[in-house]
Amino acid sequence: MKEEQKKAYKRKYEQAKRKGVKFWPDIIYKDLLVSFGIFILLVGLAAFVGVAVEPKADPSDASYVPRPEWYFLFLFEFLKFVPGKIEWIGTFVLPVLVILVLFALPFLDRNPLRHWKNRLTGISIMGVVVLGMVGLTVRSVLTTPKKEEAVASTIQEKYALGEDLYSVNCVECHGPDGEGGVIAGVEGLEGVDLKSISSRDEIYTRSDETLAAIIDYGQQDQGMPPFGLAYGGELKKSEIDALVMYMRYTWDDRVELPSDAASAGAIPELSAEEIPSYEVHISRLAKRYCISCHRPGKENNNYLMGSYQEMLTSGDNADHNLIPGDLDSYLILAINGQSILDENGEEIIQRMPPTKMMKEEYIHIFEVWVLNGMPETASDAEALTVQGQE
Amino acid sequence: MSSKYRSPAMDRRSFVKIISSALGSLMAAVVGLPAIQYFISPSLGKEEEDEWISLGPLENYPLDTPTQFNFSLNKVNGWEKSSHSYGVFVLREEGKGVVVYSDVCTHLSCRLNWIPEEEEYLCPCHAARFDKHGNLISGPPPRPMDRFETKLDEGQLFIHLKEG
Amino acid sequence: MAQNVYDWLDERLGLQAIYDAILDREVPKVNWWFTLGSASLFLGLMQGITGILLSVYYVPTPDHAYDSITYIMTGVKFGWLILGIHHWGASLLILTAFIHMLRVFFYGAYKYPREVTWITGVMLLIGALGMGFTGYLLPWNQRSYWATTVGTEIAGSVPGIGNIILRILRGGTDLSALTLSRFFSLHIWIFPAILLAVVLTHLYLVIRLGISNIPDEDS
Incomplete structure (x- = not known):
């Protein structure tokens, strides 16, 4: 900036000052009012919105969808548009560049004029950037998956999850009712005689923490393997909690499962003539067996199972996953324990669920559903049933 | 404006x-x-409720010699759960009933030991000595050994544990 | 009496000079957008006060951090207020500081003679973001744990030196007790110390150079 421009500015500023006000009380008064307004807002937020309660950090629970604080969301969202190979441009080069430009702004912008009409380029660039940031933030908020569909949160969901985990992980040794007995057909534990884990002696004397610890760390000297993710098992902390809750409510006669929880979690049985629907049957099965992997951010051939639409249309093999009336649909083959190979003989889909097959009656529900063209709602399915009888 | x-x-x-x-x-x-x-x-916070701690049946304690009894109580301070251990000496004497002494030295809170051979309590920190009835024999403590209020309920001995 | 005390102090402390220099100065007439700087300062002060209060109970270890926060929320009188103000104040501070920056940009107030004021302001904005990032981990809940995992991972994606940055941020390869304690130290000592110095510089410059005026069309 040239000397005369500096002088011109100073002259203008002196004029403005002469027409101006005193810092105290005029400016302070306004500042104080605004600060007071903010203060009211703060106390209101603290009192009526509060601080959300989150579960304790659990390094073994990788199912958590990470979200940064809202003012970093735009950056987080922006990275979705940056290809993986040049991710560092988005994560490093660009932010550093922005910061450098901000620092250097007074030297980059040598235009002595200050009114916005005389600085349209700069103002528009800043406007676009800010709008972009706001847009990305909004987009990020909208695309954040709802927590409810990711983890079991209500008592009935937890109970159902626990029941299911029990049937997958525990039944082969401890029996369907925790009665124990001689183990057959389990590698390494053949012939071991287990005592009951559901008797009063056991369930009365063990606290939830103890049960969770046994499941987590195992009891190696007695053959019980550790199930905690951190100790070589496959269960997350939240899953172990659900398991313990299931055991407690099922075997401990001192506590009673809330009545609505007992029925709500169960998967409805299919009567002989009934045609299952997504709404009543499949959504629950998918939630229990599939959704933990078939949701955004997991390795699943992009096949999502969070909604009816997603189940029918998403995924790399969308054309083959579900074909109305065709029991060779990939999904049906996979849940029957077959892996799907591509033309080169490479496995593209492994059997599903990978750990252990579903109960036969559940597989049957899927099959009947596909055979009848995959109805969405209960009324759709009912209409089909009626037609079938005619 | x-x-x-x-x-x-x-x-x-x-x-x-x-x-x-x-x-x-x-x-x-x-x-x-x-x-x-x-x-x-x-x-x-409200002062914690005073508690009556059971020391078991009175007959279990031999006559005329102090018997140590240790117990621990779980406490929650803020987010910290801790277990505090307490030690008492139970002295039961024919005709005089029972007296329960705290094993905490009245000088600087070290734990007293009963030395059967000398029939004295000895503090390991500053060598204070108390006799069988808790009276100071020698050393720096300012007062005799503390006693607990006791009660008998169906043959069970209880002491009244006050906080602090 | 009060006058006597004031005179006595003034003679020794120079109160009148401070008053004249800071409070009794002439400034241009400005609009309500110009209050956001002092609003940020106010929020910063609130963060300082509530932050100091939180440190009465908070413990920066993985074993106790979460429990101590839960205790503040449920076991301590008005803990919800102190933590709530700190939690929401952080968000509002970022917001007011950012809009304050936009206001300065819009009126071209970063130009001569206020270049250094602008630079210190950018430093303050980055510092506030740093405070937000480090403070986010401290409650040691799922949200903070995984957000920080991803956040540090992002810093680690820089080619070449990324891995070293990641390890410096985390205090090792994993997000651990070491990460928590260094984030704590950054959050309550290192950043605040730097920020305090920069805030004072910023304020000194604002007082020395005066509040910028609203430019008219031919300027």
Whole structure:
């Protein structure tokens, strides 16, 4: 900036000052009012919105969808548009560049004029950037998956999850009712005689923490393997909690499962003539067996199972996953324990669920559903049933 | 709006001064008063209930010789759960009933030991000595050994544990 | 009496000079957008006060951090207020500081003679973001744990030196007790110390150079 421009500015500023006000009380008064307004807002937020309660950090629970604080969301969202190979441009080069430009702004912008009409380029660039940031933030908020569909949160969901985990992980040794007995057909534990884990002696004397610890760390000297993710098992902390809750409510006669929880979690049985629907049957099965992997951010051939639409249309093999009336649909083959190979003989889909097959009656529900063209709602399915009888 | 404050009774400056100090004090109070309570909160909690601790059937304690009894209590302070251990000496004497002494030395809270050969309590820290009935024989403690209030309920001995 | 005390102090402390220099100065007439700087300062002060209060109970270890926060929320009188103000104040501070920056940009107030004021302002904005990032981990809940995992991972994606940055941020390869304690130290000592110095510089410059005026069309 040239000397005369500096002088011109100073002259203008002196004029403005002469027409101006005193810092105290005029400016302070306004500042104080605004600060007071903010203060009211703060106390209101603290009192009526509060601080959300989150579960304790659990390094073994990788199912958590990470979200940064809202003012970093735009950056987080922006990275979705940056290809993986040049991710560092988005994560490093660009932010550093922005910061450098901000620092250097007074030297980059040598235009002595200050009114916005005389600085349209700069103002528009800043406007676009800010709008972009706001847009990305909004987009990020909208695309954040709802927590409810990711983890079991209500008592009935937890109970159902626990029941299911029990049937997958525990039944082969401890029996369907925790009665124990001689183990057959389990590698390494053949012939071991287990005592009951559901008797009063056991369930009365063990606290939830103890049960969770046994499941987590195992009891190696007695053959019980550790199930905690951190100790070589496959269960997350939240899953172990659900398991313990299931055991407690099922075997401990001192506590009673809330009545609505007992029925709500169960998967409805299919009567002989009934045609299952997504709404009543499949959504629950998918939630229990599939959704933990078939949701955004997991390795699943992009096949999502969070909604009816997603189940029918998403995924790399969308054309083959579900074909109305065709029991060779990939999904049906996979849940029957077959892996799907591509033309080169490479496995593209492994059997599903990978750990252990579903109960036969559940597989049957899927099959009947596909055979009848995959109805969405209960009324759709009912209409089909009626037609079938005619 | 400025004309409103030009009355001689209250000019704009004093008006702002009053508003500023009012709002300022209000904010300071809204944060400050809770802050004080926040800071002293743990000391405001109700004194813990006095507890009667069972020491088992009275017959279990031999006559005329102090018998040590240890127990621990779980306590929660803030987020910390801790277990405190307590030790008492039970002295049962024919015709005199039972007296329960704390094993905490009245000098600086070291734990006393009963030395059967010498029929004395000895403090390992500063070599204070007490006789069988808790009276000071020698050493720095300011008072005899502390006693617990006792009661008998269906042959069970209880002591009254006061906090502090 | 009060006058006597004031005179006595003034003679020794120079109160009148401070008053004249800071409070009794002439400034241009400005609009409500110009209050956001002092609003940020106010929020910063609130963060300082509530932050200091939180440190009465908070413990920066993985074993106790979460429990101590839960205790503040449920066991301590007005803990919800102190933590709530700190939690929401952080968000509002970022917001007011950012809009304050936009206001300065819009009126071209970063130009001569206020270049250094602008630079210190950018430093303050980055510092506030740093405070937000480090403070986010401290409650040691799922949200903070995984957000920080991803956040540090992002810093680690820089080619070449990324891995070293990641390890410096985390205090090792994993997000651990070491990460928590260094984030704590950054959050309550290192950043605040730097920020305090920069804030004072910023304020000094604002007082020295005066509040910028609203430019008219031919300027």
